Amino acid sequence: MDITPLIPAGRQIIKGYGDKGFTVSGIRWEGSVLVFPDRTLAWGATDAGTLSEGSFAEVIAASPRPELLLLGCGARMVLPPPALRAALKAAGIKLEVMDTGGACRTFNVLLAEDRSVAAALIAV
Numbered sequence: 404m405d406i407t408p409l410i411p412a413g414r415q416i417i418k419g420y421g422d423k424g425f426t427v428s429g430i431r432w433e434g435s436v437l438v439f440p441d442r443t444l445a446w447g448a449t450d451a452g453t454l455s456e457g458s459f460a461e462v463i464a465a466s467p468r469p470e471l472l473l474l475g476c477g478a479r480m481v482l483p484p485p486a487l488r489a490a491l492k493a494a495g496i497k498l499e500v501m502d503t504g505g506a507c508r509t510f511n512v513l514l515a516e517d518r519s520v521a522a523a524l525i526a527v
Contacts, residue, residue: 446523455484
């Protein structure tokens with residue numbers, strides 16, 4: 404019995420992470436990335452402690468804008484400043500913070516459920 408979730412064609416599936424990069428839909432990305440259901444972008448973030456509203460300009464400007472943003476902070480979760488959470492909330496985006504591995508797995512599950520999700524992933 405095949406238990407692989409059915410994912411619509413053209414969706415970005417995170418296949419692997421580590422060694423300072425990611426494999427998304429068969430493409431190796433070096434460094435941190437922003438993953439949307441239909442595309443992946445290089446992201447300059449290297450440390451969750453230095454993130455600001457400007458770090459998420461691509462997410463806030465996205466069309467359609469995701470309802471939920473998963474923030475993968477690296478090897479362990481780091482709470483972002485309240486101002487960052489407030490800025491994303493004002494843009495209509497809910498933020499869930501976790502380590503990068505958890506964010507990768509959660510993104511794939513939510514994508515399979517056809518949820519409005521994006522992931523901001525700091526490389527480990």
